[in-house]
Amino acid sequence: MELFYKSTRGNAPKVTASAAILKGLAEDGGLYVPERIPMLDHSMREFSEMSYQETAREVMKLYLTDYTMEELTDCVEKAYDDKFDTDRIAPLRDAGGAAFLELFHGKTIAFKDMALSILPHLMTAAARKCGTEKEIVILTATSGDTGKAALAGFADVPGIRILVFYPKNGVSPIQERQMVTQRGANTRVVGIHGNFDDAQTGVKRLFSDAALRERMNQMGFQFSSANSINIGRLVPQIVYYVYAYAQMQKTGRIADGEEINVAVPTGNFGNILAAYYAKCMGVPIGRLLCASNENKVLFDFLTTGIYDKNREFVLTSSPSMDILVSSNLERLIYQAAGEDAEKNGALMRQLSSEGRYAVTDEMRARLSDFYGNYASEAECAAKIRSLYESDGYVIDPHTAVAAAVYDKYRVQTGDDRKTLIVSTASPFKFTRSVMTAIDAKYDAMDDFALVDRLSALSGVPVPAAIEEIRTAPVLHDIQCGKSEMEQAVLDFLQ
Numbered sequence: 001m002e003l004f005y006k007s008t009r010g011n012a013p014k015v016t017a018s019a020a021i022l023k024g025l026a027e028d029g030g031l032y033v034p035e036r037i038p039m040l041d042h043s044m045r046e047f048s049e050m051s052y053q054e055t056a057r058e059v060m061k062l063y064l065t066d067y068t069m070e071e072l073t074d075c076v077e078k079a080y081d082d083k084f085d086t087d088r089i090a091p092l093r094d095a096g097g098a099a100f101l102e103l104f105h106g107k108t109i110a111f112k113d114m115a116l117s118i119l120p121h122l123m124t125a126a127a128r129k130c131g132t133e134k135e136i137v138i139l140t141a142t143s144g145d146t147g148k149a150a151l152a153g154f155a156d157v158p159g160i161r162i163l164v165f166y167p168k169n170g171v172s173p174i175q176e177r178q179m180v181t182q183r184g185a186n187t188r189v190v191g192i193h194g195n196f197d198d199a200q201t202g203v204k205r206l207f208s209d210a211a212l213r214e215r216m217n218q219m220g221f222q223f224s225s226a227n228s229i230n231i232g233r234l235v236p237q238i239v240y241y242v243y244a245y246a247q248m249q250k251t252g253r254i255a256d257g258e259e260i261n262v263a264v265p266t267g268n269f270g271n272i273l274a275a276y277y278a279k280c281m282g283v284p285i286g287r288l289l290c291a292s293n294e295n296k297v298l299f300d301f302l303t304t305g306i307y308d309k310n311r312e313f314v315l316t317s318s319p320s321m322d323i324l325v326s327s328n329l330e331r332l333i334y335q336a337a338g339e340d341a342e343k344n345g346a347l348m349r350q351l352s353s354e355g356r357y358a359v360t361d362e363m364r365a366r367l368s369d370f371y372g373n374y375a376s377e378a379e380c381a382a383k384i385r386s387l388y389e390s391d392g393y394v395i396d397p398h399t400a401v402a403a404a405v406y407d408k409y410r411v412q413t414g415d416d417r418k419t420l421i422v423s424t425a426s427p428f429k430f431t432r433s434v435m436t437a438i439d440a441k442y443d444a445m446d447d448f449a450l451v452d453r454l455s456a457l458s459g460v461p462v463p464a465a466i467e468e469i470r471t472a473p474v475l476h477d478i479q480c481g482k483s484e485m486e487q488a489v490l491d492f493l494q
């Protein structure tokens, strides 16, 4: 049965999966959601016998119903190949009483690779299916990790160009270096004078600018998005929750059908929403622990029902979670509003005009699967140190936020169900924060010396993604003001 996608704002026509992937954002400014969340059509026991690639195909076929099995198989095989440094793609590691799901074994050593390795292939197939003749221009705002993962995924893909905006002073030195050394004639990287929310708001504005869209059209271009608002990002992220659960069952970490909790370091709410979709599809998941850093807008929302972005933006050691407007939350709000696009649209308009909205008690009750908490910078550092000392396991600051929230949750609730902590980046990507959390003396060393030291300490070889940038030349050094983003797009396309 074909599954169509509708807009959370209700003023755009229903489209097929491939059209939704090509468009990214719906024309009315809403996000595409499936008309219904499909149920899994295999048991967990069956999934436990499948490879990551097979699992991906079997989960994605339920959402991307206008792709043939051949197309899906082809996309999956091109995505999850030896770009990953382990053939398990998303391995589990036990530490601190929980199971860590390591999603950083791809090309850019961040979890964004899980979806961005496959999105270019899904998009190329979609363009073919929809008979698009225009060149696709991917516009992306990044808080650090999406940018590099999208650049790596889309570099030299025929028929597609990619432009990435990042906050000039809001990403780690290694993240910045990874981006500005990106090769590929179809790539461009621009640092903006502003924070991630400025970059994200700017990109959203470009997408919904009808005059610009018309001008692009005449020039032979069509915008699309590689941000997690694209349903083509969300669907591949559901896969690893199915895979992880099946592997936990297979290895005896849990009994058949036993419920687990999932702790997710959250920024734009894409990753945790994928976990929620997995739960709705039948994966035995209990609570979803939404972990924030000091930008704790989601914690406040989940505990009070009031979303309020009018607050100081804090730069933390987990920059990919330094976010005040979590775009994917809109998909959940829409669902909690009983799929009432009008109600959702009103809240979202209030968010852009006043910076805040409040949901009703009835809506809050529908969010009870989610638990929110946050970790301060000190708590995050303490968790990195204690896990290293207890288990010899070194985690990155984003993952540490989730691990610290998991500890708080257990103390607060006494719920001791087995927990899957989602590990979203390699510690090598945030070496300085990680090493100084372990011992302040490391602050005196330079970035690459720290990389070698971390490798010695953790017994993990330096990932290829880091080795590459030691010597790579800088190929992008463009900057612009936050009101100059449209010009930056035009410069790139001319």
Ligand SMILES: *Cc1c(COP(=O)(O)O)cnc(C)c1O
Residues within 6 Å of the ligand: 110, 111, 112, 145, 146, 228, 265, 266, 267, 268, 269, 270, 271, 272, 320, 321, 398, 399, 424, 425
């Ligand atoms: C993007 C990112 C996150 C946040 O994920 P969302 O899907 O935006 O909530 C967390 N950790 C790392 C390392 C990331 O790159």
